[in-house]
Amino acid sequence: MKPWIVFLCMYPLLLAYPMPSKEPSSPSGKESIPVLPPITVEGVLRLVGSEPFTRLALLDAQHTIYYLEAGPNDPIRSYIGSPIKVEGLLVRKQVRLADNRELPDELSIVQYKWEPIKKDS
Secondary structure: OOHHHHHHHHHHHHHHOOOOOOOOOOOOOOOOOOEEEEEEEEEEEEEEOOOOOOEEEEEEOOOOEEEEOOOOOOHHHHHOOOEEEEEEEEEEEEEEOOOOOEEEEEEEEEEEEEEEOOOOO
16 A cells, blocks of 8 residues: 555544643633623823734723723724723733743723813813
8 A cells, every 4th residue: 555545544534633732721611701890990091012912001090000992993092191081890811921920910991981081270
């Protein structure tokens, strides 16, 4: 039998064999991200990261960073550098590097409403 015929017969079997995942699995099979209670935060809206991976971040008076999800044409982007007030649900996400080292938890505010803070002159 020629080697290429053996390969053609064995290749589908190799593809069908389930390979173990190197990712840590959680009990439910999905990564669990706990949702914390509603929160109201006042701070300065910043743009962090480098293009094309920029994110909106709200920096409060205690220098805590809260990340916000927003599209590229979202009106909140016109308030970058300005003080705003955000109300929404707080989500704490664990961040782990490829070498399994942990970084500080990442805080995000989801399902939020926002409004600019008026400056008193």
